[in-house]
Amino acid sequence: MKLGSTNFLRVVVYFIGVAVLALCIFALPSIATEAKRSQTDMVSFLYPLFIGMYVAAIPFFIALYQALKLLSYIDKDDAFSHSSVKALRMIKFCAATISVVYIFVMPFFYFVGQMEDAPGVIVIGMIIVFASLVIAVFAAVLQKLLKSAIEIKSENDLTV
Template identity: 40%
Template sequence: MNVKRGSTTFLKVIIFLIGIAVLAACIFLLPEAARRDAIERPGDYSLYPLLVCTYGICITFSVALYQIFKLLTYIEKNNAFSELSLQSLKIIKKCTFTVIFFILLAIVYLRVHAQFTGDDAAGPISLGLMGILATSIIAAIVDVFQKPIKNVMDSQPKNN
């Protein structure tokens, strides 16, 4: 096993473990939090929009993890500069913008909800803004990776 294959295998294992953690959160933690909230405050459905945003983020994040896994497979097979890699990077970039959209929806909801309830939503909103910053950095990194692949793809002669 050479170094490149060992490092991509390590990254694949990490991606798989992160995927398991996200799946466990979606199956066990989030429904339990919703159940506890329903018991504490019957008839109050204010948590549901946040749950929708959270599940949207989890699903989008899972799609991005799968595309990263595929990208690592392409790298293992020496197809790093291929159309398939470019497609995976495009999907990952779209996933980052979708996550940002869901975070923005949650921030808007928290702000509106805080207006009506008198709660202070500064903490959750600041966490959301930090999430947007981190996701934006990932989108920028993906864009940086896309450019050399596009350049290589454009410089290769077309086989007609």
């Protein structure tokens, strides 16, 4: 793989990380203060929702770091190694953790959607759950595939 494509993926990963960090630092606190000023009923449902979002941000940034490590392994022509398998396993666990956190937070999405009469809020929560589940399954498949490729490679190295 050319260095340009991994650099593009690296830039995309950094861009996603900066966007989520900006969301955590600027957008969520401003939404919380605005909700506190306008409606006191909804604040009791928003704070657990925001806590869940901040908790889910931790495995998200860990997964982004592992993706950057995986891209560096690809750059070093070390993609078929046990460290790549470890990085994929960590990405899988982080994505599954994000799904679990948002599954626990889904009732608060429901209550906020009911109070605001906006069913789209519930759909946003479900999209996050299913997207992270898809990423976890995809990482698990890649992990298995990479593990079997490493085994085949080591068998071929022993026969020669």
